[in-house]
Amino acid sequence: MPADEKGSDEREEPIVRSFELNFHGWNIGGKLIFVATIIAILSLLLPWIGENAETEMGFRQGMSVFLAFYIYPFFILVQDKTMSKIAGGLSSILAVIAPGFLLYYLSRDMALRIPEIMDWGIILYIITGILLIIGVFKYERYYRHGKPEEKEPQVLEKKKKRGKPCPECDSPMEYEEEWERWYCEECDKYQ
Numbered sequence: 001m002p003a004d005e006k007g008s009d010e011r012e013e014p015i016v017r018s019f020e021l022n023f024h025g026w027n028i029g030g031k032l033i034f035v036a037t038i039i040a041i042l043s044l045l046l047p048w049i050g051e052n053a054e055t056e057m058g059f060r061q062g063m064s065v066f067l068a069f070y071i072y073p074f075f076i077l078v079q080d081k082t083m084s085k086i087a088g089g090l091s092s093i094l095a096v097i098a099p100g101f102l103l104y105y106l107s108r109d110m111a112l113r114i115p116e117i118m119d120w121g122i123i124l125y126i127i128t129g130i131l132l133i134i135g136v137f138k139y140e141r142y143y144r145h146g147k148p149e150e151k152e153p154q155v156l157e158k159k160k161k162r163g164k165p166c167p168e169c170d171s172p173m174e175y176e177e178e179w180e181r182w183y184c185e186e187c188d189k190y191q
Contacts, residue, residue, distance in 0.1 A: 022080075025142045030077050032135030036128040037074045040067060040095075043124040049106060050119030066125065069095035073136050080142050088136040095129035 023031065048063050069091045076083040099122050107114045166173050166184040173182040181190050 022142060026077070027138065027140045027142070029135045029138030029140060030142060032131050033073045033077050033139060036131040036135055037070045039131075040070055040125055040128040043121045043128065046121030046124065047119040048121040048125070049117050063121070063125075066095065066098060069098065069129070070132065073132060073139070077139070082141045083136065083139050085137065088139070089133070092129065092132040092136045095132055096126055099126055099129070 023034065026034070044064055044067070048061055072091045073083065073088050076088070103114045103118060103122065106117055110117060164173060164182070165171065166187060169184065169186045171184060171186040173184045183190050
């Protein structure tokens with residue numbers, strides 16, 4: 001039976017929520033993720049590969065594919081959900097490593113050293129990748145309607161009532177609501 005028919009107040013959380021930017025509600029990790037994403041987008045307006053190579057901005061050089069590493073942390077942040085540290089950490093670490101591989105292979109193809117082909121756009125992108133790593137590992141979910149109360153494990157939720165005497169040993173038995181039966185500790189059995 002669905003939760004709505006039972007009369008429960010619990011509602012399923014939607015897979016995709018509306019985006020609400022609540023910069024003041026986020027912790028330092030959330031703020032770092034947001035700022036790093038914005039600066040990474042802006043870094044594409046600067047040249048990434050320069051000097052003896054073609055000096056064009058990152059968008060024209062096709063570097064916008066590197067923004068894919070920012071998608072998971074950014075969408076988790078703006079939807080106020082809990083982030084998987086493994087997925088978030090992997091995507092943020094790849095945001096730093098992938099441009100390094102690009103520089104390595106371009107330097108081999110152009111027969112130039114890496115510092116000779118680096119330009120401000122890729123340097124800024126790598127710095128924002130480091131900020132993204134820090135932000136992902138410091139991120140804590142922001143709860144829009146207050147943090148929900150943590151429930152005790154199911155085993156500890158058993159409610160016991162002392163009551164009627166045991167028919168065999170006359171000691172008081174406990175009624176366990178979860179199991180809907182009486183238990184006698186002296187006889188060590190259910191009645």
